[in-house]
Amino acid sequence: MFTRNERSALRDALVAAARADHRIDGAAVTGSAASGAEDGWSDVDLAFGLAEGADQAAVIADWTAAMYERHGAVAHLDVPRGATIYRVFLLASTLQVDIAFAPAAEFGAIAPTFRLLFGTARDVPVAAPPEAAGLVGMGWLYALHARSSIERGRGWQALYMINGLRDQVVALACLQHDLPAWQGRGVDGLPAAVTQPLLGTLVGALDDATLRRAFAVATEALLAEAAHVDPALAERLAGPLRAMTDAGRSGAAGQEPQ
Template sequence: MDTEKYLNKKRFANNIYVIIAAIDESNSCSIFGKAQCLQKEKVSNQCAVFVENRVTFCSATTHILNVVYNTKKMYSKKARIEVQKQIIDFAKLDSNIIDCAIVGSESVGNDDKWSDIDLTFGYENDADVNQILRDWSKMMSEIFDANKLFDISYQESLYRVFLLPNALQVDLSFTPSEHFGAITDNFKLIFGNQRKREFKSLPEINFIAGYTILFALKTRTSTEREKYWQAEYYLAKCRENTMILKCLKENLNSFDGRSFDELTPNFLKQIQNTLINEPTKRNLENGLKSMIQILIKELSTVDNLNYKFIKELKIIGK
């Protein structure tokens, strides 16, 4: 898609960008709120109208929407909603995009002030996804001054993560239309269709348990080698995996620690005892002993583990 064909931007003032997009052919444009005409700013001899945090430009074939963001402070919920709306509008203009859905917390009404943007798109099966990514990256850069953080692939989908100057994270994923659909319960279709898709599976409990035990061992050996910062790294990984293990036992969402705060106060108090304020030999030894006590207790109450490694953990913790 040629972004120049559909989109242009004009700076009306500091931190105000206007997107000109031919998004429909109606002869009217709804203006909400008390409007003030900015007579000094003209586009194609038509007048821009400022409405709170939006600049709307009314014409027979064009609507102009904008995003106002202050690069000196973090984004607001209102700014996030505006950015998301304009990205979806852009998707409607891209002939390669035929499906769109909101994923993440907003799709189920659990978003808050600090939520990011999670959108997923289905593209024509014969389209060049690399060209789509180039077009969308160009749009995100030119319109929102966003920069790419990284790419991730999962199943048939490609994810590109952007960061705006106001620290708003935007996650966009692209999937061939024949595979477009939900992989978790967090999925709200905006346009197009979804297909049945294999749900993203939870971590396998034996896998998590095995890695947690390994991290405990690495904490001990790194401490003995007097590599205290490396030992602190492994202790933190052991703590994280123990909390994931607890979430799996309690049927809570362990992904990115989303349900860590829902774990019982007693368990969290025990975990707190494994935190250290300085990576010294004594602190690391005490932290590891506390960590192993918790881990032994958690492993002993998991029925479907291949092997519980209780004896080995006690040796590591001596």
């Protein structure tokens, strides 16, 4: 496990290396450290702006080699945004290190958590939150697949779909309360009146009754959040979604009730 001092020392070393790399024209601290919200579990989040004409692939390759050889990286993955590559490293100490390698034109603040260390930041479009209408759509799509999974007796798949349905509800609720909606980042800031009912969506067993109960609760939560986005759409969705949660009592689709 890493310590705060070790994390700070690594961040300082990476910034110093960036200053010494002629292919990097700017650097910024991002994430929780940029907003004064860093705690004992925070990552190292940095953004580097590449010099005009710098070979992005070569820069990333060199920095990746250094992360493995000098700083104990054991794995990494890439998260692209536009032409910027966010390379995410896992260190042996369990520390996560995120480094954005941005072409010069894309080096700038896409969120309030951006503190420039050196160089010039460009005016770039901020990262947009997920669209509420799309979340509602994904919600009813997950609901359809949750229903079919339950009726087919596929408990694990039903669990996956119910969890996906709840994720859309959480994101919608975060948007409604002006909280970060990506990856559940704002969920712990939601009022208890929103989160308490969602406890009923948690699936602790794969028997039919438990799955149907969780599915019904998640469906009602989706309808409640959809009503904030588009009341008319929520009203149109209510009939078919509630019909799906009643399937166990009225007989599965395509079958005559016994």
